[in-house]
Amino acid sequence: MQQKKLPRVLIETLGCKVNFYESQGLAAEFRRRGWQVVKKGPLEAVVINSCAVTAEAGRQSLQAARRALKRYPEAQVVLAGCAVVAEPQKAAEVERLSAFFGNVGKNDLVSRLTRELGKPAAGLPEPVGIAGELDISLLRADLERGRSRAVVKIQDGCNSFCRYCIIPYLRGRCRSLPPEKVLAECRELVAAGFREVVLTGIHIGRYGDDAPAAGFSLTSLLLQLVNEFPDLRLRLGSLQPHEITPEIMTLLLDPQSLVCEHLHLSLQSASDRVLGAMGRPYRRSDIKEIFALLAAGSGRLNIGTDLIVGFPAENELAFAETMDLVEEVELGYLHVFPYSPRQGTVAASWPDRVLLAEKKARAAKLGALGRHKRELFAKKNLGRDLHVLLETRIDDSRYRTAWFGHSRNYLPVLVTSQREDDNLRAGFEVTVQAETWDGRRLVADWEKSRR
């Protein structure tokens, strides 16, 4: 008997970890409804899961949709997510798109595409699910995600309305996945062999704020997870300085704790003038205090940060304050973004005072300092025991086998060997000592590390 051919769909994702998680949720739902999720044609459908955090991200999302229409003329191409919510009229200008779905609409996307599969388009499509908020319990990813690191979306939306940020308008207010559901998802992941879970969300520091009567928080969730899963590595998404409670600090600094020694601190600036204008709730003194407390640890904690340069309030002195702080503290990496006004936010109505050339110059200066800091931190870890979770096998003619992975403190590490070894495979955690930094990653010899 001839096997029935499954319809094939390709999902392209832009933007943040939450969006990637939701794409995995869409992929799971497609599989449940009898689709094959693939990486190339021929195809019946393409989903572009878009981003609109900056005007440029929105433009790239529409470009991805146009590219898909050209490359797969036989497929239905649909655009979903933040770019549709941000500018539905611009999305509608992309000719020949089969459908548009806002973030809420993602929940109906798979059933609609399945229902309409093979039917001719019925006139111009109307956007689906632009207003409202996607239920945090829906669109859960499944276990088809490799065997090392899994992401769990514990929170969506944001209540903060920082003056430059469009996210609260696109994703709605803060919603938290109740702790029992987070624990249930982690149980499934552990049973499926995952060794590391990344807790992600749009603003995880405010986890629990939407359910004050239930009395849970990020701190209580972490304590529950640590209690229940003694072998799991837990990694946190980004936090702001004032969101690090003493309990979280203790978990981050203790090398024996399950919470990895890795903190992504969302700073954006270290100048009070800029932080005040942005509407951020902490100040330079809070940042310094947190770094002083974190520095009291073993020195293994890898702290990364996001910084925006060229915000309207950022004069030369304010930029110098940010540069000074970055020089002064230990940082493992920096993400630097030149500010661009985002229509729909408060700051977009202010004069964009810093010239583009100046923004680029500041970004280049801070970026160079960031690369220097990254190298310093990586080299500080040479010769130390690094617990590396192996992720991908790399083809490199210099070695019989080479595996890429991340240490607990999120350093990229290449583990090499001149023989095949059963201990080197995806999802295994190995302890190695790196001998060199090749500019991109630490390199460790597996045989030497075992001696």
Ligand code: SF4
């Ligand atoms: S905390 Fe501020 S920057 Fe972060 S998502 Fe919320 S509004 Fe945007």
